[in-house]
Amino acid sequence: MPDIALTYIGGPTALLEYGGVRFLTDPTFDAPQTYEPRNGFAHTKTHGPALAPSELGAVDLALVSHHHHGDNLDILGAALLRDLPLTISTTKAAEDLGGTVVGLEPWASVQVGKVTITAVPALHGPPGSEGRGPVIGFVLRTAEAPSVYVSGDNASLPYVKSIAERFGKIDISLLFAGAARIPVAEGELTLSSADAVLAAGILASDTVVGLHTEDWAHLTESREDFRRAFAGEGRYVETPRAHRVILRKT
Template structure:
């Protein structure tokens, strides 16, 4: 069995090595910029990636929680998908993007090498936010390694509870936070730092990584806020940019 390791790239994007497979989460590789308004919303990227696509090495597949917001799949991130052997995302993303994108409905699974990837439900905002478009998270499992949850842009603790009911303890949680807010929507669109701590409790996770806590103007909480929410809990793992961090030893 190989080590479970993570290299943080920026925003929601990280390279996760798990079960002999190299997963890329929500690819965002554009330089800082303000994007043309889409659906009445202007997004501003404040910081570029720590690594370029050419510096990643081999990537076996991307896990894309959703494709319709640029802070989770930007221009260069979308271009990168065309070079990957596989991307797992929503069924809507598979329909719109084509290529090697495979769409999963919540609770559906696919096998990648020795890893079972299960799509899990996510809600991009408070109750009633379903109209923002489909979003999923992912649970990764193998027979020989701890389980991993990649939340995607989920703000619902009720969905986190449903994941815990289905899978039991989730050993490692990669939680997208930042308490994203937009003028066209009410409430947090992603987990706040406090809710991320509650999610980790629900999942009984003993290793937690915070993603989606910086690099975009509509995030109202920072990596510092996330770290503070996990003070004295012993779960939080610091992941400096572009540095490979071992989450669990083989």
């Protein structure tokens, strides 16, 4: 079984090599810009990606936590999906985007090669934020490698607890953080760095990677905040942009 590796591209976007499958998380490839307002708020992208789509090599599928916010699926990211053999996202994304997008409800699974991909619940904000639209995370499992959690834009620790109750220990967690805030919504829309530490503890994860901690103006905490929160924990893995990092040898 190949090693588990991750190449960080920027924002929520990374190329994850797991179980012989190459996964792309929440594709965002646009140049810095301010987008047209959606639901009363205009997202501003502050930095572009470390790699262009043409530099990724073969991608087997994308994991898209949700499609209705540009900081998780921007213009070039959405265009890229049309060239991929498979995208797994919410049922609403499958309905809206069509093509090769397969929608999953929470706790539903699909098999890709030797990897079982299970959609897991996510809440994009504090309790009562369901109206912001459907969001999911993902748990990846195979008999030959440690398990992986890709949180997507989840801010709910109770949902993390439900994942731990269902699966037990999750060895590797890719946690979307940054404590996102916007003027038209109450509370943090993604994990704070402190809550990311709690989430990793709930899942008993030995390895933690921070995503969604930079490149967008509405994030109130930084990549450095995430790093400091895990200082001394021994589980945080630094992932420089555009560098392939081995998360676990298998």
